[in-house]
Amino acid sequence: MARTRAGGGEGAGMDRSGPGGDPGSGEPTPAEQVQELLARAQNGFDIGEGVLERLGTALMHQCELRSYRQRNDEPRALRCNTYRHVFLLADGSSLLLYELEHDTGPEERFLYELYAREEALDEAERRVHERIGGGIGPGSEDEELPAWLAEELLLAMGPARPRREYVSEESPDHARRLLRRAENTDGPGEVVRELLQGALGHHIALITKPRRRGPGRDATWCRFYEHAFLLEGGGEVSLWELEHNMTTDGRLVCEVYLDEAEAEVAADRHARAQGVDL
Template identity: 45%
Template sequence: MNDPQDHPDPYETTEAHVERLLGRALNSFDLPDPTVERLATALAHSSALHSSHHSASLHRTTHRHTYLLADGSTLSLWELVHDAGRDGVERHELYTEEAEARLAASRLPSGPPTRWSAEYADGRVLDEDDDFELLSALLARPIPAQPRMYVPDNSADHARRVLRRAENADRPGEETARRLRLAFAHHITQAFGRHCPVAGGRDAGFTLYEHQFLLLDGSEVSLWEVEHTATPDGRHMCEVYEDEDTARGAMESRARVR
């Protein structure tokens, strides 16, 4: 037993463990409903430390929680624990797949943002005073071609969760959501990641992901997800768009608001 709390209770019931796990996770609402329903039938559980990373700026661990269910099957949840928030308080996140937990871990900042500098072909050197111009140049760069490794992994539900966490008013509508119900495989690519100054003289993080879906009819659909902290209180926010240009334009617009 290796649970992410100082002194786990060796006599804790599985029901209490599930309740505690869901209660402390910031994203428990994002778990698929069938998963939560199956957890309610758990009879026994085991927890183990899967990975650990500790540095001066970040403490991060991943734990695997495995449950024996009443029907004889097993179910695993992956818990990411980190102190990457602005206040340094320990946070917990839950994922149904190891790949999702790894992706979430890769999104965590590894240290303080560095000073920007770049040199154009004509010899001009840009620094923090030209950060917006540099950001525009970075956003305009094409994504290097990468092979699409589609994975059949409850992809329709993944698409539903991506759309559900989008907070922008111009997110994809019902027609796109209806098409994505036919998704049977998907692939996630990080297209951009950067910190830059925003309102109030603070730094905000921007990350762009392409969620690529393969549908049953052989067609492909992409959702472009922007994750950023350019919010008034510095909280994490997700926006989703149907095309890359609109997503990059939204990032640039958020970065220019001072």
């Protein structure tokens, strides 16, 4: 998997592939991404069949740097990077895999571990940080790059709007599922619903403006998706999905808006209600 690293060879990595991948670009499809993760992971067999079945429907893949640590006062540098792999599934939901990359083994090469549960990842990170030593663990301000800062580095790279590649299969059904899942009452109305029943194609894009604050599983975060629909006559309509956990119980919810700015305003409104600074 290609990763872009910043800051002397270590930093934020991102890899995006659209629905079905782009055979002409050489980018791996989401299914190929899953196979690559499993192939290099030492514990790939621990990922359950249920998770693998869901991943078989993945339409898009996004890789984000979750945490980073490097210790240079040893005979050789010891590094530990954690990546969050986000897969957008055919039913509109998302599934996360966590990849732990470290070189704390006897040989100077990276080893990889893969986890579907954040609790299991936390245990693995503690084990690796103990090997690195120095009395510094996840969340340290001395050597740890906070996950929110890694994402801010991605934002500084500028907005990424991938070229649209419309999928022509079940576009009206995709629109129905998306709007049915939305929990906000100020979303698209019946006119839009009826218009999208004649959609000829759709394209899903994870917009490069992830926001996250706080460590570990208690982090407050939100992400934005653009669902673009191709209409008869060549017209286009985009719906903007806001996925966040800024709820009283931390539950993950989906909201859908007709305008990108409306989704941004909603995210800021939820953040203020929860006393969070995004």
